[in-house]
Structure formats: C-alpha cells, structure tokens
Amino acid sequence: MSASPVAVLVFTILWGVVGIVLPFLVPKGPNRGILQAILILTAATCWLFWLCCYMAQMNPLIGPKLENTTLLLIAREWGKEVTS
C-alpha cells in the first residue's frame, strides 16, 4: 500500500496541464472546439492508462518468477552484488 507521491504528482500534473490548462490556450478559430476535445480526451485516456498500470503494480500479489541465470545477470547488470 504505497505510492510514490512524486511519480503520481508528476504524471497527474503533466496530463492535467495537457487536459485542463492547454484547452484554455487554444487559439480562437474554427477548429478551437475540436482541438479542445482532442486535448481533453488525449489527457484523459493517457492519464487513465498510466494510472491503471501504476495502480496494478502498487500492491503486487505475486512477484516475478525468474530463472537463476537471469537473476545472476540482473544482479550483475542492475548493480546488486550477489551475496555468498
């Protein structure tokens, strides 16, 4: 039960800007409405998609099952030495 506030804030603000702030900044013209709809929908879909992925990993019910060779490689490549 833990979410990193930084990640949540960063992506929520990012898509919030796209979906809430930018629509106000669209220049006046015949396509204003369409552009606003595009921005709002883009932000909504992308944010939702990110959120679902984030929440699905927040409390993993299972851990990844890895081969021992892969584990050794991970230990070497991702910088956590194997203890003896």
Place this chain on the structure above:
Amino acid sequence: MGSLFRSEEMTLCQLFLQSEAAYACVSELGELGLVQFRDLNPDVNAFQRKFVNEVRRCDEMERKLRYLEKEIKKDGIPMLDTGENPEAPQPREMIDLEATFEKLENELREVNQNAEALKRNFLELTELKHILRKTQVFFEEAEHGGVVSQMADPSREEEQVTLLGEEGLRAGGQALKLGFVAGVILRERIPAFERMLWRACRGNVFLRQAEIESPLEDPSSSDQVYKSVFIIFFQGDQLKTRVKKICEGFRATLYPCPEAPADRRQMAMGVTTRIEDLNTVLGQTQDHRHRVLVAAAKNIKNWFVKVRKIKAIYHTLNLFNLDVTQKCLIAECWVPVLDIETIQLALRRGTERSGSSVPPILNRMQTFEDPPTYNRTNKFTKGFQALIDAYGVASYREMNPAPYTIITFPFLFAVMFGDSGHGLLMFLFAGWMVLKEKPLAAQKSDNEIWNIFFAGRYIVFLMGLFSIYTGLIYNDVFSKSLNIFGSYWSSNYNISTLQHSSVLQLNPNSTDFNQTPYPFGMDPVWQLAENKIIFFNSYKMKISIIIGIIHMLFGVSVGLWNYLYFKKIENIFALFIPQVIFLVFLFLYMVILMFIKWVKYGPASDIKYSSYCAPSVLITFINMILFKDTPQVKGCDEWMYAGQGVLQKLLVIIALLCVPWMLIVKPVMIMRSNKRQHYQLNNHGTENGDVEGAPGAAAANPPAPQGGHGEEEEEMSEVWIHQGIHTIEYVLGSVSHTASYLRLWALSLAHAQLSEVLWDMVLRRGLAQEGYVGGIILWAAFAVWAVLTVGILVLMEGLSAFLHTLRLHWVEFQSKFYTGLGYSFTPFSFEIILDTAQATTED
C-alpha cells in the same frame, strides 16, 4: 463556427434567377460548392427537359475530346496538366469550342484514314516484295532440272515426289505445265492451311513456304504480326479454283507473280521504288498527325475542364423550374445557414458577369423535410468522419461521434497494438505521408490500397503515436523492455540458493520489492519473468473492462446532449437516467471493485489483505448479481469493505428496477400526452358542434376521433414493441458489450506474444552466433525478422486491431446514442464533378 460536433444547420431556399443570368450564377455556385439543388421536375423525362440540347452538345464535345485523348495517348505524347482551373466559359464560347473540336476531330480522322490507306498499301507492297524475293528461290530450284525430275530429290517429302511423279507418268512423260499461286498468310495458320490443302486436293498440290523474318504492321489494328510467304503449285483449273477458295478461307492474300524471271525482277524493282515513295508520304502524314496532336495535347486538360463545367451547369439548370412568364428560373436548394451570405455574394458576382440588371432572389423556405447532413471537415478530420459515415450518415443535427473518435479510435487501437517499436514504424510511415502530402496527392495514384492508406494518413499517424505511448506503458519495444528508471525489483538470493534452484520467485513482501511501483509503465523485470503472462493477463483484462465501461458511459452521456438539443426532456427521465443507473450500479461498480482490490490487497502482513485472501472481482460480481455468498477460505473476509453485502444487494435491486423503468415510462408518457390531446380535440369538436348547432356537423364529427383512435392503438402497440426491443437491447447489450471490450486484452496479448515469439525464434538465433559467419547469419536473421515484423506484426496485426477498434466504435460506442439515419449533403461543386470525372476516365 464550423464545428464538427453536430452537422451544419441547413435551410431550404428558393432561388429566383433571371434567365440570362442563370448560367453565370450557377457557374459561380459551382465554383463555391455549397449548394445542393433539388430536382423540381422529377416526373419530367430526361429527354424532355429544357436544356437537353446543350447537354447533348456537351456530351458530343466530350466524346470528341476523349477521342483526341485516346489518340494522344496512343502516340505517347505527354499531356500538359498545369492544374489550372479555368472558369466555365460563356455559353457563346461553346460554339467556338465546338468548332475547334470539330475541326480537330475531322482533321485527325482524315489523317488517320489516309494513314491507314497508305499503310495498307505499304503492307501490300511489302508483302509483294517478300513474295518476289522468296519465290525467286523456289523458281530457281525448279529451273535447275525441270519441275518434275527435280521433285525426285530424295531429301524432299516423299509423298509429293511420288504423286507428282505418277501424274507425270500418266501424262505421258511430257514436261508438265504447272500453274501456281503465290501469297502471304499469317504464320500461325500455316499448319492448318497445309493440312486443309492436302486433304481438299488429295495431295495433288505442292506447297512451299518461307517465313518473313521481320514482323509486319496490321493497318487496321496496328498490331505487329508475323506472316509467311507461300507458293502453291498445281495442275489444272479445277484444282486452281479449289486452291483459291482455300486461300480465301484462310484469309491469305494472293499476289500476282510473273512466271518469267525477267518480269519478276522488273516488278521487284518497281515495287521497291514505290515503297520508297510511300515511305516518304507516310512519314509526312505521321508528322502532320504528330503536330496536330502535340498542339491539342497542350490544351486538352483545359478543354476537358471547360466542357465538363458547361455540362454540369446545364445539367443543373435542367433541375430548375421555369417561371410562367419564362423570364425567370426557379430553383430549390439546401444551403448551410452560415454560408447564405457567401452564396449571395457569389450570386451577385454571377449577375454582374452576365450583365443582367435584376438581382437574383434567395428566399428561405419552411419545410418539414429532413435536411441533409453536412459536416464541414478539413484534411485532418476528413478521415475520421469517413469512418463514421461508413457506418451511417448522422441524422440531421445529431451528435457526431467523429470528434471523439479522433482520440478514442487511435487510443483503443493502441491498447491492442501496444508496442513502441511497431508504433514507431507506423508513425514514421504516416509522418512521411503527412509531410509529403502535397506532392503525393498531386500524383493521383490509382492504386486502391495506396489510396486507402493515404486517405487515412492522419488516422495512421495518431495510431502510431498512441501505440508508442501504450508501448511505453506496457514497456514493450519489439517485445523487449526499456529500463529507464531502473527496475524496482531486485534479487536478494545468495549464491547457494541460486545454484540450487533453477527458478526463483521474488517476494513482494520483502526487500526484493522497492514497495513503490515503477513510475512509468510496467516494471522491466516482468518482461523477463516466467509468470509474466499471469501478471499481464490480470492487468490487461482489468484495464480492458475499465476502459470499456468508461467508453460506454461516455457514449450514453453523449446521448444526453442529443435529448437536450432536440428538446426531448422526457427521454432524459425515461431513458437516460435509468440507463446511466443501470450501467453505473452494476458495471462501474465492478470497476470500482477493481480499484479497491488494487489498493487494499497486496503484500500485507495481515492475512486478510494478502494475496492469499484477495477475492476475484469477477466471482464477486457474478455472486452479487446472483445474490449468492462466496464460500470463504478460513481466515479470510468475504467482503472487501464493511457493508459491502448490503450495498451490493441494494445496487442490484435498483439496477434491476431500472429495467421496467426503461420499458414502461416512455410509452406511458406518450399515452398520457396522446390522451390529453385527444381530450382537447374532443372538447373542441363538441364545442364547435354546439355553436354551429347544425346536425350535419355533429354527424360528421364523431367518426373522425374513432378513426384516430384505431390509428393510435396501432401506434401505441408499435411504441411498446419498439421500447421493448430498445430495453432488451440495452440490458443485454450492457453485458455483451462489456464482454466485448475484452478483445482489447485478447488482441494485446496476442500481439505481445507474437512479437516475442518472432524475436526468440528468429532474431535471437541470429544474435547467438559468433564469428564472422555469425555476422552473415545475423544479417539473414535480421532480414527475416524485419520482413516478418513489418508484414505480419505491423500490417496484418495492425489491420486486425484496426477492424476490432472499428467494431468497438460502431457497435459498442455508437449504439448508445447514434441513430445514423441521415443522408449526406451533396453540393453542386465543380471540384467534386471534375474529380469523379477524372477518376472514371482513368479507370
């Protein structure tokens, strides 16, 4: 405004045009392309209309132009297409154009006729030349030792020899006087010809033939044909007639061939000089033809445009009504309300051009007819609008799903296609089409597949872009993951554990897991995991349902705007609210359960909230509907939160109450409003009768309501049936459509697996080789991998994901609000007319 959210507001207008200004005005309107004329003489035969003569003249001109074009193409002269768009010429210019085309056509026909005659002549002479040359050989052979004895040459065909020999004997050993004919025949007919001769003349003729090496041109079809020279020797007149008949039958051309060598030589010389003369004449004719065609080629596109415009104008004028005084033409047309001023300006321009003093009059009319649906699109929105129109053109002023489709379509596509690498390929291809838009559009390819891709370039562009995003979330680039932030999982196993077990699972409830998720997308460790599919399935199924329910709810709420716009407030209470409640209380609740599960259950130390006790959302949902209790394992709580059981029962009961609500309320409302009207009508009727006091009126009144009654009852039963179908469709649809969104999961899984298999089976093998041989193998493996990636994963999988997305929009989304019973606005526009005309001629 021009927004795409609803189709344009249209109005029916009546247009009065002065006869002399009509042509110019219609021409201006055609350039504008914003007016759809209605046929005011639908019962008048096409041949009895006013301007049928002019249309026919245009047809004739077009025919001549097509003939010219065909001739130009035959000579391979490039046609100048400057892309300029000349205005429709004045009607009086039509005569000039006609004269020009007439002259050109006649000239060309004459030249062609001459050329054909000359060519025929030339062909005859050439054939004669060949005959003289080839027969020379035959005669020389014959002269060597007399015809008969020469035939005894053992190397020749023996039947011939004996036959002629016998005949020679019977004739008393005298030298025989043999007749002969010489001619030319198509080479492929020779075997049949020979056999026929042999059978018909019982072997009593002698045929020699020689091939003409160079092909000859057939003047009528101007094909290159191969021919052979033949000479037939025979004896007697009877045989001669028979041989000639056979020659005729086989379309062989016979030529006179003198017997004496000197004559032949002289004739050959004569023929050669005549051929030379003919050649110069032919060359001059061809030059002349070429000059004429080159001159015509410069203008032909221009002329086509002009003629087609004139024809379109007269065709449109034929739709108009003639005023009684014959001074003025009356037209009826559909016009976008916003463009009335532009149209009036165009009409004024037309009047000025024609020099008429009376301005045209544009009147708005009241009508009960449904106006056409006109969506003003630009090059970006056009493709998306086409996707919607392919399902059905929106009813007039109905909410148009196209603006939402611009994003939801690429998004749902990308959920299925989620792979950044494949998305990038798609994005680059579409980006190239978008960047090179103008030159590519100017090429006007008639390759159908290319045109489909090109028309949908912005759709593909967005699909690529979204696929890159979803690919990053799935952390899938050609089935490999990016490790941007560093995995949040790590292994704490020591070396001996690693040595003793081949597969180990990391424990989320320990330091193996960072306790916060990877910030953007899937943790790269999952791509390497053995149990990746289990994890991904649970995740992808959930997001499919989440996205699907939100999409459907969005569709239902778009319906609200329709009800508000069309002032059908009763539909909001009778349809919209129960629909929303039904969807929210059952299906959105399931989505909420998913989120609760994600938040509450995890690697907790409390067994109630550990993975051991985590309930299945689907089972919970099914049991909720069936009012059943889930059997629980010891130590686990059945409910995710306090009061869940009661709340769920309440939700189901309310949702189920919505079904009769949807079914009954609307028909009852209609019935009541009908009754009210009825009551008023009846009151009205009796009042009238009382006031007038006439027995006739009172007698006439009663039948009318009765008749109305019968109709209404029928109407009401129809309303009930309609509402029943609608309700059943919605209720069952909610279930089946929700399940239908699982295709998002299925296709995404299939795509990821296929791309992984391709990597493992092909590219990985190439990468595993060593040495310089390994380099070559890798090169081959990469080639195979790249071809299959583009061909199967991007093109075929892309197509299948596209079709599934299309279905999700047409069925699952649009069924919630879209009727699509309109007809599209087809304005009178030169641009469209010219484009279609060009497309049909190119076919």
